[in-house]
Amino acid sequence: MSRKAGPSRLEHALRPWRRANRMARWLVIAGTVITLVFAVLAVFADQIAPYGQDQYRYEVAGAPVDDDGDPVLESIPRRAEPGAGFPFGTTSARFDVFSRIVHGARVAFGVVVLSTVVAMGIGVPLGLISGYRGGRVDRLLVLVMDAVYVFPPLLLAIIAAFVLKEYLDPGLPSAAVAVGAVYIPQYFRVIRNHTLSVKQEPFVEAARSLGAPPRTILGRYVFFNVVQSVPVIFTLNAADAVLTLAGLGFLGYGVPYPQAEWGLDVSRAISDVVSGFWWTAFFPGLAITLLVTGLTLVGEGLNDIVNPLLRVRGYTGKVPARKEPTAEATRESDDEDITDLAKTGVV
Amino acid sequence: MLGRLALAPVFLFIILTTLFVLLRVLPGDPVTAALAGRLSPAQIEERRQASGLDEPIYVQYLDYLTGVVRGDFGNAVTDPRAVTEIVLDLFPATFELTVFAMVLAVTLGVVLGAFGARHRDDPLDVGGRMFGILVYAAPVFWTGILAQLVFANRLNLLPTGNRIGARVPIGDLEITGFYLVDAVLRTNGEFFVDALTHLILPGITLGLVISGVFIRIVRVNMLQTLRADYVESARARGVGDSRVLFRHAFKNALVPVVTIMGLQFALLLGGAILTETTFSWPGLGSALVDFLNRRDYAAVQGIVTFFAVLVVIVSLLIDFVNGLVDPRVRY
Numbered sequence: 001m002s003r004k005a006g007p008s009r010l011e012h013a014l015r016p017w018r019r020a021n022r023m024a025r026w027l028v029i030a031g032t033v034i035t036l037v038f039a040v041l042a043v044f045a046d047q048i049a050p051y052g053q054d055q056y057r058y059e060v061a062g063a064p065v066d067d068d069g070d071p072v073l074e075s076i077p078r079r080a081e082p083g084a085g086f087p088f089g090t091t092s093a094r095f096d097v098f099s100r101i102v103h104g105a106r107v108a109f110g111v112v113v114l115s116t117v118v119a120m121g122i123g124v125p126l127g128l129i130s131g132y133r134g135g136r137v138d139r140l141l142v143l144v145m146d147a148v149y150v151f152p153p154l155l156l157a158i159i160a161a162f163v164l165k166e167y168l169d170p171g172l173p174s175a176a177v178a179v180g181a182v183y184i185p186q187y188f189r190v191i192r193n194h195t196l197s198v199k200q201e202p203f204v205e206a207a208r209s210l211g212a213p214p215r216t217i218l219g220r221y222v223f224f225n226v227v228q229s230v231p232v233i234f235t236l237n238a239a240d241a242v243l244t245l246a247g248l249g250f251l252g253y254g255v256p257y258p259q260a261e262w263g264l265d266v267s268r269a270i271s272d273v274v275s276g277f278w279w280t281a282f283f284p285g286l287a288i289t290l291l292v293t294g295l296t297l298v299g300e301g302l303n304d305i306v307n308p309l310l311r312v313r314g315y316t317g318k319v320p321a322r323k324e325p326t327a328e329a330t331r332e333s334d335d336e337d338i339t340d341l342a343k344t345g346v347v
Numbered sequence: 348m349l350g351r352l353a354l355a356p357v358f359l360f361i362i363l364t365t366l367f368v369l370l371r372v373l374p375g376d377p378v379t380a381a382l383a384g385r386l387s388p389a390q391i392e393e394r395r396q397a398s399g400l401d402e403p404i405y406v407q408y409l410d411y412l413t414g415v416v417r418g419d420f421g422n423a424v425t426d427p428r429a430v431t432e433i434v435l436d437l438f439p440a441t442f443e444l445t446v447f448a449m450v451l452a453v454t455l456g457v458v459l460g461a462f463g464a465r466h467r468d469d470p471l472d473v474g475g476r477m478f479g480i481l482v483y484a485a486p487v488f489w490t491g492i493l494a495q496l497v498f499a500n501r502l503n504l505l506p507t508g509n510r511i512g513a514r515v516p517i518g519d520l521e522i523t524g525f526y527l528v529d530a531v532l533r534t535n536g537e538f539f540v541d542a543l544t545h546l547i548l549p550g551i552t553l554g555l556v557i558s559g560v561f562i563r564i565v566r567v568n569m570l571q572t573l574r575a576d577y578v579e580s581a582r583a584r585g586v587g588d589s590r591v592l593f594r595h596a597f598k599n600a601l602v603p604v605v606t607i608m609g610l611q612f613a614l615l616l617g618g619a620i621l622t623e624t625t626f627s628w629p630g631l632g633s634a635l636v637d638f639l640n641r642r643d644y645a646a647v648q649g650i651v652t653f654f655a656v657l658v659v660i661v662s663l664l665i666d667f668v669n670g671l672v673d674p675r676v677r678y
Contacts, residue, residue: 154617
């Protein structure tokens, strides 16, 4: 199984995509489209949003001029219903809900990217070292990471944000660090397990016997092989990270108001809902749901395509790399993979 | 099994140490952080000494660890009760909510997941999967607010929050703190209905979120199991379709679900914090948020410690159950 030649491996990897029926492929494509739409909103937020995220007055063409020669600004109406001019309505603070959603996309993507950098920056090197060195270092790191892993993710993010609040001004970077802390163990685990199997490969042995120092072996040979599993973890975690950020924002531990963040906007709209203004809570929540759905569909699709290959390459390192894994062992590692992904909520 | 058993305290030790370090590197000690500006410096000093905060840090650390072993989670600063008392008072509410949600999630997950696997790639299967993804993707607080808007504000069918109506004299009726159980014990129908109507919205909201994961896990496992040799051989022997599904495949497909339940428990606790806040459900999650906002580190540390103990115990239990259900799992 693990010794097959290149082309058949590729074939093996692409089989799920080709086998998937039209509906399943359509879901993956839909996910990509949704994600791209939000990505465009995030990148071109300033061009797309008609108003600033905390803008409550606007200039009208041909408006009268005040004593200083500045045009008199028109106020954005308070709690305007969705309609012309304000497609998603306005809030009680006269903010345009649509503009806040567009700017919120920027915060969401910013946090996803930055938190991934944090999680990878810590998880990947530790995983490489742990997997390659083995021994006591490995055992200790695995224990610590597993302990972090069993801990409720949102709770971990809340505590991280709570502690960070004392040191960093609340904002996108501190929210990203809080969210990123949650995903360190996942990068660590996958990279460590992958390293364990890659280090058995002949080319690593060859490098070692040629006298290459561990740093070269890790940096030049192991890293580029192992790094392939990163995009899969990323797509699976990204959806979860958006939800974690929203949860933090809802509890007031994300970015500070009046910065636009969807979870924060929903929490500020609770009182509106009670008095019948549904749109201030509805649209930001819908944005979260759509983006998470999009990312999940992409992650699920990618996972289907790449995972069979990942699984064959030895999941725990318990299965000796040279031996044909028994059906039993493969089954168990499959199960473990599933439980792993279940933690991120994506299978 | 022994290995796992030995790991549990190690996990706990690591989590508690991390928590202690994290919360103690915060500027100011717990008493000062929570009460500065509200009490005179002399009073604060008195409170600090009373809580042992003038002791060297390693003494505090050891006190904390030995306290946890004895079931003592420390004292809150902004609440006269000890954390253990707070936990005993509020945990039944959280437990009742999470159990309701878990039962709903597992039921939905097993039914929709197995159905989806049986009718793979039918529109119904795709619909089930989409449902699973959507309920997971919708943030629990948003679903909760929409549910309140529709079922409480517009239709006026269910209460928006809290555990019990004002008309029920809960002080006299409470026995275990689990209101549904108490209502049955008291054979008080009105109490039961009132508690249930309060539980429905938050319970369903939380349950739906978690169900998404179960639907997908059950579906994937069922698909894998249906491809297994013994299923094929059963088919070859001419065993009927539904019999294969329910007698042969079903039980095996459910084994991983037990494992997932353990992992979901951690997610469930996170979801419970948000759900309780949304529905002003007087549980441990909303209490934690209150203490966080009051900067009461001591209470935060105590409650989070309790959550950590709980998570570790549950993961241990799940391992045991897994060993019972699946003879292949041996430690």
